[in-house]
Amino acid sequence: DAKTTQPTSMDCAEGRAANLPCNHSTISGNEYVYWYRQIHSQGPQYIIHGLKNNETNEMASLIITEDRKSSTLILPHATLRDTAVYYCIVSSESGGSNYKLTFGKGTLLTVNP
């Protein structure tokens, strides 16, 4: 799987939008961009994924650049409960329905009151 680069940490004010960047310059054509988050001492939580079009769901928006070498996860109105480590992962199908995920170090987002 292609590697990703994320900032180690970011701060955001409660109620403001949190924009988390991710570089994946070696992504290949069949690889998707996934975002997960992990709140302390819990299992990771799926947020969103995309291939090349921007995506939006009830949790967040995912903006992927046209060359697909980077993306941004947007939490439109961050709350204190959004404080977590956010992981950007690129992955492709590896046989059947096995989507293998390789976690990097992620970005620790701290939402401040």
Add this chain to the structure above:
Amino acid sequence: GAVVSQHPSWVICKSGTSVKIECRSLDFQATTMFWYRQFPKQSLMLMATSNEGSKATYEQGVEKDKFLINHASLTLSTLTVTSAHPEDSSFYICSANLGLAGAREQFFGPGTRLTVL
């Protein structure tokens, strides 16, 4: 989203004993489940891919005889840490995906914290 459970949520055991951790998909069938390990202040590391009805596929560096994986049904995978030692103390997390075409997201269990004394 789909729900994955783990049991127990935490366990403390003596060095040399074996510990079994269960991972269940509660509202869907999972032909494939994944087992991860996470040490304090580190990221998740994939240990193995658990395939229903067949042998697990282990990542490089993971001892298959120490970490026994059984995936006997479409809703249950178990990880047994055999002859556990203090260095095996870690947060063990399982995940599964729906296994449907186009359903790519993995759903994670809440994790099991293992402490070996």
